[in-house]
Amino acid sequence: MYTTKDGKEIFVLDGHTHFWDGSPENQANVHGKQFIECFYAYHTNLSPPEQLWEKAKFEKYSEDDIYRDLFVDGPNDMAIIQTTVLSDFYKKGFGCLERSNEMAKRHPERFIVNGSFDPRDGEKALEYIHYMKETYDISGVKMYTAEWNGDSKGWALNDPAAYKCFELCDKLGIKNIHVHKGPTIIPLSKDAFSVDDVDYAATDFQNLNWIVEHCGLPRLDDFCWIATQETNVYAGLAVAMPFIHSRPRYFGEVMAELLWWVGEDKILFGSDYAIWTPKWLVDQFMDYQIPDDISAERGGVQLTDEIKEKILGLNAAKLYGIDVAAKKAELAGAPVQIAAE
Amino acid sequence: MLVANLKKELELEVWERLDGVTDPELDEPITDMGFVEAVEVTDARKVRVAFRLPTYWCSPNFAFLMAFGIRREVMALPWVAEAEVLLNDHCFGDKVNEGVNSGRAFTEIFAEYCDGARLDEVVETFLAKAFDRRQETVLLGLQALGHEPAEITAMTLGALRRVAFSGEEELRQLPRYLDLLLAQGLASEPQDLAFPTWDGDEIAPHELRAHLTKLRSTRINMEFNGALCRGLAKTRYKEVEIGPDGPQLIDFIAGRVPPRDEGVTAT
Numbered sequence: 001m002y003t004t005k006d007g008k009e010i011f012v013l014d015g016h017t018h019f020w021d022g023s024p025e026n027q028a029n030v031h032g033k034q035f036i037e038c039f040y041a042y043h044t045n046l047s048p049p050e051q052l053w054e055k056a057k058f059e060k061y062s063e064d065d066i067y068r069d070l071f072v073d074g075p076n077d078m079a080i081i082q083t084t085v086l087s088d089f090y091k092k093g094f095g096c097l098e099r100s101n102e103m104a105k106r107h108p109e110r111f112i113v114n115g116s117f118d119p120r121d122g123e124k125a126l127e128y129i130h131y132m133k134e135t136y137d138i139s140g141v142k143m144y145t146a147e148w149n150g151d152s153k154g155w156a157l158n159d160p161a162a163y164k165c166f167e168l169c170d171k172l173g174i175k176n177i178h179v180h181k182g183p184t185i186i187p188l189s190k191d192a193f194s195v196d197d198v199d200y201a202a203t204d205f206q207n208l209n210w211i212v213e214h215c216g217l218p219r220l221d222d223f224c225w226i227a228t229q230e231t232n233v234y235a236g237l238a239v240a241m242p243f244i245h246s247r248p249r250y251f252g253e254v255m256a257e258l259l260w261w262v263g264e265d266k267i268l269f270g271s272d273y274a275i276w277t278p279k280w281l282v283d284q285f286m287d288y289q290i291p292d293d294i295s296a297e298r299g300g301v302q303l304t305d306e307i308k309e310k311i312l313g314l315n316a317a318k319l320y321g322i323d324v325a326a327k328k329a330e331l332a333g334a335p336v337q338i339a340a341e
Numbered sequence: 342m343l344v345a346n347l348k349k350e351l352e353l354e355v356w357e358r359l360d361g362v363t364d365p366e367l368d369e370p371i372t373d374m375g376f377v378e379a380v381e382v383t384d385a386r387k388v389r390v391a392f393r394l395p396t397y398w399c400s401p402n403f404a405f406l407m408a409f410g411i412r413r414e415v416m417a418l419p420w421v422a423e424a425e426v427l428l429n430d431h432c433f434g435d436k437v438n439e440g441v442n443s444g445r446a447f448t449e450i451f452a453e454y455c456d457g458a459r460l461d462e463v464v465e466t467f468l469a470k471a472f473d474r475r476q477e478t479v480l481l482g483l484q485a486l487g488h489e490p491a492e493i494t495a496m497t498l499g500a501l502r503r504v505a506f507s508g509e510e511e512l513r514q515l516p517r518y519l520d521l522l523l524a525q526g527l528a529s530e531p532q533d534l535a536f537p538t539w540d541g542d543e544i545a546p547h548e549l550r551a552h553l554t555k556l557r558s559t560r561i562n563m564e565f566n567g568a569l570c571r572g573l574a575k576t577r578y579k580e581v582e583i584g585p586d587g588p589q590l591i592d593f594i595a596g597r598v599p600p601r602d603e604g605v606t607a608t
Contacts, residue, residue: 031397031432034396034397034398034430034432035397035398037397038396038397038398038573041395041396041573041576042569042573044576045569045572045573045575045576046572146398182398183398183399183400183401185401185432185433186401186454187454187455187456187458188401188402188405188451188454188455188460188463189402189451189455189456189458189459189460189462189463190402190463191463191466192400192401192402192403193400217562217565218366218562218563218565218566219562220558220561220562220565221558221559221561221562224558243568246568246572247568250561250564250565250568253557253561254561254565257558257561297554297557
């Protein structure tokens, strides 16, 4: 819960967090080492200096760490944990459904753990979707189209094998598809960050919600165009958020574009924990205003308190069917526990 | 044996040539971005250039384009006997290095990794973005100098060349904008319009504002990459250590050598 200076309570549902193990013991090869190093570079590069972690903690943090950073020190009421398996790079997987659920069991009222699958696994992917629904009752998944799988170095959301999986998701009520666009490797003739496939998939699966993480940056213009056309495409702010600190004017330009094109009801906050922690992001976001000259170029759009509240939690709560008033009451009865040290 | 001074001179010449290689996605010289790690000229006038991208995962198509760009620029120097390009620490590094040093044609290498398609379309897409960004800087510069929309859209190449800009970014981008106009055949004679669109169309005065909005969205994308890449390159290059023989030319160029006064603190 974030409390404003006027005493208003803002419900915070962090749409994008991880519980990973990137430690050297779990790395299967050089790609695993380079993957966590890349994350660490994002962390060191875009965090305020007083928020920096040591490498070893960053590689593998504890159940207590995540709980404290999100809910005790951090303003989150709830958090969505995204699964990122990367089985070609990590022996036991990077961010696993099983391990995350084990962790979330301690505070089930605060976590939503999303699954993940790889359409290139064919029939096995379909079986796995059934397994995730039956075992963990997932309501969302995270798709990483740049993930490697044997000889394949990437895939597209509108591949026929992917469509079979999404049909099943639709049938089972797995409504929320988070999409991470990373650089695909082959074929080289393709724009590696292209978001065109989102357009096809969103048109063909109207019942599903497509949340494009880091709002399609670095193809924000293409993404905005698609999100304007498709009513079921949303912008996730993971990775865009930390620019609020290092380049506040630039953050204002991105927000102005999103508010103008995509609209205040379709933007979702995400800290991308543990790359960044939600406390400083939300503190700065609540204090932030889009500079007047940038706002003027986009019809005067501004981040009002009402709009911030939607972005920080209400929009995601709608997608995940959470009754915010009931949830607030539930959490008030089970306040955050601070582990004895 | 090449005398040390001559060697340094030749290496500097290579560095200057490398300013002509840009990251296609950012439209910034790879030397400015700090991607080039080492330049070495051997006695046999063979040139070795090592470069590294901000992350292990940077798009391989751009890595290929930069590697071939380096080769092209180095080979353009008349005294060079042979060029070797080395991309370090990249997920596709082996293939890039093998391809660029194999002596085979650029198109042939690409066809292999593009399902037979050509890279031209990607190159063209990013050239168009580069054009938009350079043009936006010049247009905003003119606006800041008080030029009216009708004046700007009717401005000829000759008139643009006579404008006295003072902003650092305008001064940097103007020659790059003019180069691209010429290279693309969009404007070459003094009486040609200075501000056509990438497709060669004229801009009407009342359309200028909308046109600028489009250019701005291109820039927002490029800045995201640029800000991220600069920061990541800085973080990644922290590992690079200065060798036992003390700092080399590259260390000074890359700003790795601390000023003398700052090395000591009172604590």
